[in-house]
Amino acid sequence: ANDGYDLWLQYNYIQNTDLQSEYNTLINGIQPIGDSETIKVAEKELLLGLSKMLGNDTQLYLGNESGNNLLYFGSESNLDKKILSQLKKECAQIQKDGFVIKQIQVDNKNHIVITGKTDIGVLYGVFRLLRELQTHKSIKGINIVDSPKVDVRMLNHWDNLDRTVERGYAGFSLWDWHRLPDYIDSRYVDYARANASIGINGTALTNVNANALILTPQYLEKVKALAAVFRPYGLKVYLTARFSAPIEIGGLKTADPLDPEVKQWWREKTAEIYKSIPDFGGYLVKANSEGQPGPQNYGRNHVDGANMLADAVAPFGGIVMWRAFVYSEHDPTDRAKQAYSEFVPYDGQFRDNVLIQVKNGAIDFQPREPFHPMFGAMPKTPLMMEFQITQEYLGFSTHLVYLPKLYEEVFEADTYRRGKGSTVAKVIDGSLHNKKITGVAGVTNIGNDRNWTGHHFLQANWYGFGRLAWNPHLDSKDIAEEWIRMTFSNNDNFVEQIKKMMNDSRETVVNYMNPYGLHHIFDTGHHYGPGPWVGNLPRPEWNPTYYHKADENGIGFNRTKTGSNAIAQYAPEVAAMYNNISTTPEKDLLWFHHVSWNHKLKNGMTLWDGMALKYQQGVDEVETMINTWNSMESLVDQQRFKEVQMLLNIQLKEAKWWRDACLLYFQQFSKKELPEGVEKAS
Template identity: 75%
Template sequence: MTSLRFAFLFLLLSFSALAQKDYKLWLQYNETSNSVMISEYKSNLKGIVVLGNSETIKIAEKELKTGFSDMLGNISEIKSDIKGENNLIVGSESNLNAEIKNELQSDFAKINDEGFIVKTVSFKNKKQIIITGKNDVAVLYGVFNFLRILQTNKSIKNLNIADSPKTSIRILNHWDNLDRTVERGYAGFSLWNWQKLPDFIDQRYIDYARANASIGINGTVLTNVNANALILTPQYLEKVEALANVFRPYGIKVYLTARFSAPIEIGGLKTADPKDPEVINWWKNKSAEIYKRIPDFGGFLVKANSEGQPGPQNYGRDHVDGANMLADAVAPFGGIIMWRAFVYSEHDANDRAKQAYAEFQPYDGKFKENVIVQVKNGAIDFQPREPFHPLFGAMPKTPLMMEFQITQEYLGFSTHLVFLPKLFQEVLESDTYQKGKGSTVAKVVDGTLYQNKLTGIAGVANIGNDLNWTGHPFAQANWYGFGRLAWNPYLDSETIADEWLRSTFSNDENFIKPVKSIMIESREAVVNYMTPLGLHHIMDTGHHYGPGPWVSNLSRPEWNPTYYHKADQNGIGFDRSKSGTNAVSQYVPEVADLFDNLETCPEKDLLWFHHVSWDYKLKNGQTLWNGLALKYQEGVNQAAAMQNVWNKAGKYVDSERFNEVKMLLEIQYKEAKWWRDACLLYFQQFSGKELPEGVEKPTQTLEYFKSLKFPFAPGNG
């Protein structure tokens, strides 16, 4: 019996160790196996000198101890003062001695309040490494950056890093409901256990904050944009306060979604009219109540007059009236209002893609200075590919905040491997031409195009209470990559993939090179097997799981996939050219002309802007029908290639994560074929053409695919 118990205990411990790998995200701190780097690290890290004793500095010290211990063994002693050489000196500017501060004077001039310095200096003729910044949170960012250098086996001999975030608000939007369901969430239930808060602080809250701090995320919106006014009641604000206290040492501010009708629902008023004095006073008092509990409360995120949410238009007012009323309420406390531009109306069925621009652009310059308008990356809704939103660059007097979706609502949920930083980069690099060539979306977002002071990037979170946080081990890379691009919108997605793979799995080049290649290709693969050549929003209705290009019976036209692809015997695609809905006119002439002309429109956006004949010749000489079918097949082939690469990666990855990904890639391959077959069978009714050579024939009928129902698909909230 004793031996059996021992064996059982051993199995439990082994499973726990493997499970930890899933849970630890990119902070694995795997033992360094490169003998050359071990020697370099040990010779340059004789001791750690930590200056200051704030809670944040203690977190930084603990992180260094954990990182060094796990990666290198206990190589460094903690010192109370600087003795000898090759020490790591960690502390904010105010805690550095005058000589070191003077040595770093030019570096401090390069960074902002959140920026950090990691530099090798000579102090009293002895070599030291300094991690510093203008405050303790900046130091913590520097510590995580330094540990990433060790994780990725880079040299620390002559460090000279002065790095600052290029945006001021780097924030996760949690679409979490108070009942712990998560709208468009595919990784379990919400992290926030409101029932047990405020007295029970789950270790997950701390680990969540730590993970965000490691990539420079400095804010979190705890609740769904489809808001519940109860979050603003004292019972819940006490719970929010408890979370804010956990997150504060990690540099993370808490924000909440404000339901516009809250003065009626929890305030007992008869109206929520933003011009009504009682309503104005109610929001001022509510803001004061929140800031009394949470002095560093960030402010409110608002979804108004969209998809049934209440807003100022209910009272004959406009977005400016609503946003500015709330802005005045939080302004005395330094708070901001993030007002979402995701609006579309069933009363304007002309072209949903045009509505946000039409509704917001005329208000440029009318919002208060602490309002930032949050705009989705594209004009429809987080599709696998969309042209950049025409609002970017079109409101020079108004700060615009990017809203990306990290969770994969339209990209196969957490069962598909899709590396989203590739999508993010494509959007950020897009040229608006608003001030001539080089006026990229990134320059709008970071404020440099129009010198906006308030800047930000938001990401709709893919985080739940699944053991691995994100449902798919590789979906962790999208959280990581979002944080890195929010810090620096000019980073290359390949650099991000490289960092993440090395920090999460292995530094072995035989693993890195092939797996990085499938990550970089994965987003294009999904576009190919779901919505090639500019197709969009042809997912099944409501849950958005799987294909549904045939759906046409919903009450609002713009909820139907048939509205977007407009397939008929003459061709396929949504005509947004000057002879169609003229959506192209919302871009500056250089961009509008590019998209408007069938010959110059990029083929990746072709069916977004044009209704094209089935016999139209693509640039490769194929007809549109053949090219479309071959793109669907290419996506399936890419999904199969991803499997082949991963199947050879087993020797570099622990068995649990290897098998997890292997099973998920099999699902992805099956679903890629499902997308190809269902869509081509449906569109074939209109083209009347045979599938070209090289495209596999469907094994099921169109009627079969139409019959599939998914009443309990996750993420419907």
């Protein structure tokens, strides 16, 4: 049985005899260089991976110092001069925590060397070499040079202190606060290994809807214990800072960021944290959003709030990630415009160690959103990307959706802020405006389910998130292939078919949930399943009808000049494209336009017919996924096969539910028959 606990670090025995002999020849023993905790965990991982994949006793790899074909791993500064001299060119190309893996010859002997500027870089290189073996690549003459393109690559846990997880669908929180700090669950180590294997270097442990208690000594002691487990893996700990903490746990009367006592309180609290966690990363803050306290409660603004915290962490090298997810019920015209209006005017006023963390789209993690107009619009402020890995609006952990495809679409979008080719990826990696600090965050989809993510395939979203945070220019298809080979099988037929299935899955979910730019038509509150009708929540912008605006004339949100004019927040080229219905990509049609039911689509159909057929297509595509999966049964272990199969069957049922609910609802307005080919609701 395989319960999926090992994620993409399965290290399956390599059956291919040619590869076996190649790997065995070229890796005859391992030689750690340096004795840091990081080098020790790198050694442990190599021993685990090599002995499992090559079927040898771990002893075989140790104590072989004098031989040929050794695997050396250690940072540049610890390497022997003779070895280093063979790596000069490569070492000059790496930055930060990058690495080099190269086969070299010294004194007529062949060796492979993994090195980097830091031991963490070396660890990343070790995982990379293991991946080469896991994915059955030849390592003859290996020469890989790679560096992360983004500084801060982090997970955001929306985990509460009672272990519930906001928008979490894979069990309860991993953090066992009750038994910490004395009881260290071995799962913490596996969590750190998994993250290090994809280059994730930060984790914000707590919900952005924050509880100030995490900043009390009783909890900080527990955080310290977690930080100690994660440290060797290069994983820094961050905490969410509740803005009103000075009142709630500090006994002050105010949390006004300009109040000297408040400043002092945060300085002291921060110093206290750094005293026990010297490499603490900093604060993640949700302020004045959805009822959370913030500087605006005191007539101050985001700059006042963010800079106050930034000053507290600056002496220790910490950062503040200030979220831009703000919208209020007092602006009834268009929620999509608010973040831009509240933040862009402050460009240049934030401290150097503040990153503004922006969701990928202007509403809220929908199956498809056009890129957020803030990207590229704040040349003097580092903007950090926030993706959601957990599937709040994508069928929770029940539906198979490969999200790197979505992330890639956002990264590839062109902001035109410095002419054509000014992609979001270049905003995020800092190259567009020469940013000093860069970051990508993902709201995690993991919990204490045995397989971490509730659905085996959603492990790929954690994996792919990490890979794209490392390098936002990677191709999501390549990432899927790596993941499949490591997680399931190197069988080429399996790889090709499953890669296609994953790759198509994102468009499939858009088809059966939100085709043509529809958005936020989820059942209110929990966001599972369809609910385009009037919901039961008080705020107008929490109601689906606010977004689709269906009536007898048509459907869609007019964000053009004749409507909310949200398009004006984009660069002129982009604004012009979206302002005009004929140049708006059809995938975003109803995001920007209120369109008549008879509007002619590019394929000649009316909007109503086209929309109905998209819903049907989504259902048909889930059927295809099921067929693909079923045909792979002999190539997968039974447990994972069956679990995925059951979930796919639920997904099919629910794709039909989406189709039927949305079409029946919208039909009241369109007053049109379903076109041929669309199954009627039963």
